Amino acid sequence: LALTKQLVELHGGWIGVQSKVGVGSTFTVRLPSLPLSSEEAVATPPTLAENKLIQPTTVKKRIVVIEDHEESATLICDLLTTAGYQVIWMIEGVTAVKQIEILLPALVITDIQLPGINGLEIIRHLRQHPVTRRVKILALTAKALPDDREDCLQAGAHRYLAKPIQPEQLVDEVIELLK
Secondary structure, three states: OHHHHHHHHHOOOEEEEEEEOOOEEEEEEEOOOOOOOOOOOEOOOOEEEOOEEEOOOOOEOEEEEEOOOHHHHHHHHHHHHHOOOEEEEEOOHHHHHHHHHHHOOOEEEEEOOOOOOOHHHHHHHHHHOOOOOOOEEEEEEOOOOHHHHHHHHHHOOOEEEEOOOOHHHHHHHHHHHOO
């Protein structure tokens, strides 16, 4: 059920439940008929008041994090989830590029040193694809070399941060990018 809920919410929908003791439960899944753009709200689950479903007005922006280092990814995801964003973590670049074209997040945070396709290639691909060319991109790297920042910006990233991640700095950058 938790996996179903996550999948439904990733597709911009919601899942609700009505339950009666001794009778059973009815689960309702609603999915949008059209894909959401990165600027549209991601639906949040409705609440039940007097047996009527009420759609909340709270919106969350979707962020895709591409990071192969679990500790860094966990920190980023925890910080951004706590800040009210919907966060999707991906490890592998080629898969991430395909999913970004479907999910259309408001922001992509990508590590530059990834196995297989690296972060610079991901950024270039997103900039060249008509569906993803306007997605905001924040690049991360463990190498804090002067050329890295320039390479990231030339590839099409909006911002660049060096690791280790400074929590306040990351959240500030995300807020600024998503204004």
